[in-house]
Structure formats: structure tokens, C-alpha cells
Amino acid sequence: MHSRILRQLVRLAQRHAPLFHGRSLIIVNTASSGLLLGGADIIQQALEQRKKQTQRWDIDRTCHMFVTGCSMGPLLHYWYLWIDKIIPNKGVQRLKVVIMKVAIDQAFAPFFGGWYFIIMALLQGHSLADSIDEFRDKFWDYYLAELIVWPGAQLLNFLYLPTQYRVLFVNIVTLGWNVYLSYLKHQR
Secondary structure (H helix, E strand, C coil): CHHHHHHHHHHHHHHCHHHHCHHHHHHHHHHHHHHHHHHHHHHHHHHHHHHCCCCCCCHHHHHHHHHHHHHHHHHHHHHHHHHHHHCCCCCCCHHHHHHHHHHHHHHCHHHHHHHHHHHHHHHCCCCHHHHHHHHHHHHHHHHHHHHHHHHHHHHHHHHHCCHHHHHHHHHHHHHHHHHHHHHHHHCC
């Protein structure tokens, strides 16, 4: 089933191939990161509003999520290029290469989580010290969920997709992940 979905995503991406090469790729990666992080917040706020009928829509929160997503797009874009450069698919068994890439990705996951929490808090007007404290307070909730979701997703990503489609795939998986991040960030 997963391979069928991946094949359909690759076919869709191939139809729009010019967007996945050259300078267009970083724009696609940045825009999709922002749109999907903002979209995830819309979903999370809708879930929160179902529970609390009096809660109003927080457009600033969604905008902050969008901007944070846009700031992560270039990071992810260059991240996957770097991983493929330091661990090329040549001369080593394919599964071994994929496992090494997943391990590196997971080793740096706290950096991306910290980026999310710090940028969001700064956009909300908090100090850098408060931003770091919040990430420390929520780190284990974040990281344990990270370990449940991302190794499997990244295994599929590195095993089946060419580099230019990796951020798009991550962004699609991230829609659900970002609903969780929005919940974790904004829980009271």
C-alpha cells in the first residue's frame, strides 16, 4: 500500500517536474513547508474549537506557523542535499545507506524541533531564553513522538524517493506531524 501511494506521489511530481529542479525546487520546498505548517495549525485550531465552542480563531497563530514553516523549508532543502552528498548511494548496500541516512536524520531531529519552538516563540514576542526554556520543557514529549513517527517515514523517503521529492514527501507526512506540533506548542 505504501509503495502504491509513493508511486502515485512520484507520478504527480513528475507531471510537475520543472518545479522540482534548479531554483524552483527551493521555492517549492519553502512554500510547501509554510503552507503545510499553517494548514496543520488550521486543522488543530478547528479541533480545539470543537472542544471549546467559545474559542475564537487565532489568525496570528496560523501566520506564525506559516512563517516558521517557510523558515524551515530552506533548511530541509539543503539538509537532504547534504545527507545525499555525505552518504552517496554508490558502493554500499542500498539498505545500509538508507539506515545510515535515517540515523543521521534522527540525530539532528532535536535541532529541527528546537528551530520550530524557538522561531514560533520569537514570533509570539517571547525572548530567546524563554523560547529555549519552552523547548527544554517540551523536549521529551516532542522527541518521543519524533521517534515514533519519523524513522519509518524517513526509511520510506530515503529508500524510494529521489532527492528532489524528499522535502515534498516530508511535508505531506508533516501535515499530520504539524497538527501534533501545533497542539504541543499551544497546549495550556
